[in-house]
Amino acid sequence: MDNSPARGTRDLLPAAVATRDRVLGLIQDVYRRFGYQRIETPALERIERLTAGQGGENEKLLFRILRRGLNEQLPAGTALTELVDLGLRYDLTVPLTRFYAQYRAELPQPFRSFQFGPVWRAERPQKGRYRQFYQCDIDLVGEPSVLAEAELIEATTQALAAAGLDGTTVRLSDRRFLAALATAAGVGVEAQAGFFVTLDKLDKIGWDGVSAELVDDRGLPAEVVAAARDKIESLTDLPAGKVADVLADVVPGLPEQVAADLATTADYLAALDGVTWAFDPTLVRGMGYYTGQIFEITHPAAAGSIAGGGRYDELIGRSLGTEVPACGFSIGFERIVDLVGTTPAGERIAVLYEADVPVARALAAARRLREQGVVASPVRRSGKFGAQLTRLESWGFTAFLPLVPGQDTDELPQPRPLGRDGTPR
Amino acid sequence: MDNSPARGTRDLLPAAVATRDRVLGLIQDVYRRFGYQRIETPALERIERLTAGQGGENEKLLFRILRRGLNEQLPAGTALTELVDLGLRYDLTVPLTRFYAQYRAELPQPFRSFQFGPVWRAERPQKGRYRQFYQCDIDLVGEPSVLAEAELIEATTQALAAAGLDGTTVRLSDRRFLAALATAAGVGVEAQAGFFVTLDKLDKIGWDGVSAELVDDRGLPAEVVAAARDKIESLTDLPAGKVADVLADVVPGLPEQVAADLATTADYLAALDGVTWAFDPTLVRGMGYYTGQIFEITHPAAAGSIAGGGRYDELIGRSLGTEVPACGFSIGFERIVDLVGTTPAGERIAVLYEADVPVARALAAARRLREQGVVASPVRRSGKFGAQLTRLESWGFTAFLPLVPGQDTDELPQPRPLGRDGTPR
Numbered sequence: 001m002d003n004s005p006a007r008g009t010r011d012l013l014p015a016a017v018a019t020r021d022r023v024l025g026l027i028q029d030v031y032r033r034f035g036y037q038r039i040e041t042p043a044l045e046r047i048e049r050l051t052a053g054q055g056g057e058n059e060k061l062l063f064r065i066l067r068r069g070l071n072e073q074l075p076a077g078t079a080l081t082e083l084v085d086l087g088l089r090y091d092l093t094v095p096l097t098r099f100y101a102q103y104r105a106e107l108p109q110p111f112r113s114f115q116f117g118p119v120w121r122a123e124r125p126q127k128g129r130y131r132q133f134y135q136c137d138i139d140l141v142g143e144p145s146v147l148a149e150a151e152l153i154e155a156t157t158q159a160l161a162a163a164g165l166d167g168t169t170v171r172l173s174d175r176r177f178l179a180a181l182a183t184a185a186g187v188g189v190e191a192q193a194g195f196f197v198t199l200d201k202l203d204k205i206g207w208d209g210v211s212a213e214l215v216d217d218r219g220l221p222a223e224v225v226a227a228a229r230d231k232i233e234s235l236t237d238l239p240a241g242k243v244a245d246v247l248a249d250v251v252p253g254l255p256e257q258v259a260a261d262l263a264t265t266a267d268y269l270a271a272l273d274g275v276t277w278a279f280d281p282t283l284v285r286g287m288g289y290y291t292g293q294i295f296e297i298t299h300p301a302a303a304g305s306i307a308g309g310g311r312y313d314e315l316i317g318r319s320l321g322t323e324v325p326a327c328g329f330s331i332g333f334e335r336i337v338d339l340v341g342t343t344p345a346g347e348r349i350a351v352l353y354e355a356d357v358p359v360a361r362a363l364a365a366a367r368r369l370r371e372q373g374v375v376a377s378p379v380r381r382s383g384k385f386g387a388q389l390t391r392l393e394s395w396g397f398t399a400f401l402p403l404v405p406g407q408d409t410d411e412l413p414q415p416r417p418l419g420r421d422g423t424p425r
Numbered sequence: 426m427d428n429s430p431a432r433g434t435r436d437l438l439p440a441a442v443a444t445r446d447r448v449l450g451l452i453q454d455v456y457r458r459f460g461y462q463r464i465e466t467p468a469l470e471r472i473e474r475l476t477a478g479q480g481g482e483n484e485k486l487l488f489r490i491l492r493r494g495l496n497e498q499l500p501a502g503t504a505l506t507e508l509v510d511l512g513l514r515y516d517l518t519v520p521l522t523r524f525y526a527q528y529r530a531e532l533p534q535p536f537r538s539f540q541f542g543p544v545w546r547a548e549r550p551q552k553g554r555y556r557q558f559y560q561c562d563i564d565l566v567g568e569p570s571v572l573a574e575a576e577l578i579e580a581t582t583q584a585l586a587a588a589g590l591d592g593t594t595v596r597l598s599d600r601r602f603l604a605a606l607a608t609a610a611g612v613g614v615e616a617q618a619g620f621f622v623t624l625d626k627l628d629k630i631g632w633d634g635v636s637a638e639l640v641d642d643r644g645l646p647a648e649v650v651a652a653a654r655d656k657i658e659s660l661t662d663l664p665a666g667k668v669a670d671v672l673a674d675v676v677p678g679l680p681e682q683v684a685a686d687l688a689t690t691a692d693y694l695a696a697l698d699g700v701t702w703a704f705d706p707t708l709v710r711g712m713g714y715y716t717g718q719i720f721e722i723t724h725p726a727a728a729g730s731i732a733g734g735g736r737y738d739e740l741i742g743r744s745l746g747t748e749v750p751a752c753g754f755s756i757g758f759e760r761i762v763d764l765v766g767t768t769p770a771g772e773r774i775a776v777l778y779e780a781d782v783p784v785a786r787a788l789a790a791a792r793r794l795r796e797q798g799v800v801a802s803p804v805r806r807s808g809k810f811g812a813q814l815t816r817l818e819s820w821g822f823t824a825f826l827p828l829v830p831g832q833d834t835d836e837l838p839q840p841r842p843l844g845r846d847g848t849p850r
Contacts, residue, residue, distance in 0.1 A: 033800050035773065039439055086431055088490075145805075150785070318426075360575070375460050
């Protein structure tokens, strides 16, 4: 019988879960102190909501769920879509927008949401990618000002630092800046979406690749591409104090408020202890719903970003009918648990009882150890003594307490630390 | 647009999540000290495993998932089963048996497993029942002796007490005892499954209802039913010290080891501080896979049980090929979070800033409060002052710190406690 988990999914063994729980606890504690409150939505959403265009490419990766009560034999001409009413969520943003639209009247204004939970995408299985994985999102809903961006970035850099990920860099840009830059370089509005898709590949294919794709595949004039590149390069390594002025200079069509907001975020990040930041004019971020500032966090030990987010002022309006400003930041939880070390286990004592020791005595000995504050579990003596001690140690026990028949029940022996072959360390 | 969660599911707002997280934390901490380690398996399992008969009635309530890559238009004569390869798990026991069979060589022996996670059942929506709900299971795998039962019950009563549920009663029985009792009363082996199904309804329909159903619907002779009732009534309120003797007397065919094991568990529970227990000869528990002792925990404030479990020595063998003894206990998490009170919120301060206070100042004020150990979030001043303070209080803020332009930035005002209309409490 095949006892492996379903294709593309994985089981988590105790050591992995302990690390994940520890990292989650550290992150959540930081977010909690910023006032973010955890909410939870079901894994299942109506199929109409999951296929409404909000998820981009993710909508092609849906796990779709059969209606209940269907006849087992289908009539000719049945379309798959008739059979499906639900799907598994592919992210936590779609559920959040529904949640906010549903409970707005009861929620604080602005609402600080923390979410942690599994999402599902039927991606082609590959190393390190799973069809069920966890997302860890904070969102600040109802805050129109750049306070949202600054707070989300501050909270997330602190959360990552708490999890042990120091030395991160925040990369900052703005969708409205990108549009103005493209326009200033001569990229027409209708060509801009494709321009950004290609620009997004810069870290993978370099300027030669980007230029070739823009000219050969997208048909942009070479001088337009050169102008865009010039502008982008002149905006690299922009110091915080100069952001507004240089942007106004290089991207003349950029609304003043956009430049001022970018400068506010930049100044704020520049003044924060322990935060490295950079204006990144090549940052695009995939999702179509961003409307303002966008940001990512990178770490020297990780390829790509370990967190990303941005402002999406129009998304909640699609559910609610009224526009509500919103901004979010998502930590790549699966990526960061791979970066942090494993969790050192605490003291664990095995009450190693001979088979003829009464059950009640073995349990009582474990209870007395727990009352002293340590983790304690009865384990029956079996096989060669040394070999069993080696196994106990490999399972994470740090000491053992031997119980044999006829011992004084009031006077427990001292636990003996576990070293190789049971010799004290 | 309909923003409610999918039919039969629900969203959890911050206050509900806070209570659940608190209760889970208290339970998990007790189980952790007993040496139980959390594992996690995916929500999705192969459909063959979910329809192998292990789940009883739950298998009829499956959420089935469409294969990926199907043509949207189905050929004539397609059967539903051809379209499905996965389903959502309906419990945590099926995944545990698969998990143990897969990783046995790496796991401690015996293995103490803790699981907490959502399961899905497409039940007809009704008040208080949801199609996604959480289960909270501990299992002790690889321990053949009654140490498993005694430890699981001790740990679970402690976990419930830690969550605030005192005054619980443990009800204990044994599947082998039930079979011997039925045989002794004259119920043939082939009629016993139906006999137990009806007996299981005793707390709902009483002895009159049970007798009528056994005689009229199941065709048992009235004198057999009367004999069974006699035996059962003579076993009610059995004191711990008498369990073995009385059982031997009333149920002559009962194997001595079964009676001795029941006596061991009973004696152990009777000696535990703060535990009330009862031998319950009418306890059946629904699942077909139990092979030995079964148990439930009841609480005065809850109809039915709040936790249940038992020994299932044959289940893992179906996956592994080798029989492995196992015993488990499952807390009805959704039921107990309804019994415990809501979680008192801690101190939360709103930094109430006028719109023309710079973003960096509002954020810096919140940061300084957090550095003093409290939860702090900026909230923009809006509307009537008193009304906003009332709203802040209703959202769980306990104090506010007013920020206006031109204040000394080094010297923060003292936070003011929130009372009705913003008057200090």
